[in-house]
Amino acid sequence: MFPLRSEVLLDGKAESCRFRHDENDSTLHLAVYRNERIVAVATICQESLPGSERHDEWRLRGVAVEARLRGYGLGRLLVKLCLDHAQNEGGRLAWCTARESARGFYETLGFASSAPPFQLPSRGDVLFHEMHYVLPVEAVSKTG
């Protein structure tokens, strides 16, 4: 997982490829293997939005597909499974910090951004968008 994160998302920098909540029990890490090699990854962890103290907010992180396997639906599948996990854990909102080039991907999956884009000190060359996805609430059965 970490090598693909580094290669695709961090310009090969290995030192920043571990995220704060990676080791939490509730965090879900997903990987797609091809010939015993990881070719796509995604992680979702319980993490409040900046400035929020809610416990039902989940952050999607490290979504990366090897370049030659993009466009086959792996990204969509991994994000969908991450959202299912957050929902099953009682999550109400999923969010991510999407780089400009991936904004359309997240919009296709139903995420939206409402705030202006911003830059990170570590990545002054890239514009990022905080994107949100409201997780569906389970329908309550009215039997009996």
Ligand SMILES: CC(C)(COP(=O)(O)OP(=O)(O)OC[C@H]1O[C@@H](n2cnc3c(N)ncnc32)[C@H](O)[C@@H]1OP(=O)(O)O)[C@@H](O)C(=O)NCCC(=O)NCCS
């Ligand atoms: C963004 C990324 C994860 C998408 O993965 P993928 O497996 O190629 O995406 P999918 O094949 O599941 O595409 C799902 C849908 O999103 C669309 N899509 C995919 N990448 C897109 C992009 N960069 N911009 C706009 N739309 C995109 C696809 O056309 C598809 O739409 P459709 O179902 O209507 O045809 C992959 O391109 C990647 O790893 N990029 C580099 C790393 C990155 O930017 N990660 C996001 C971190 S912010």
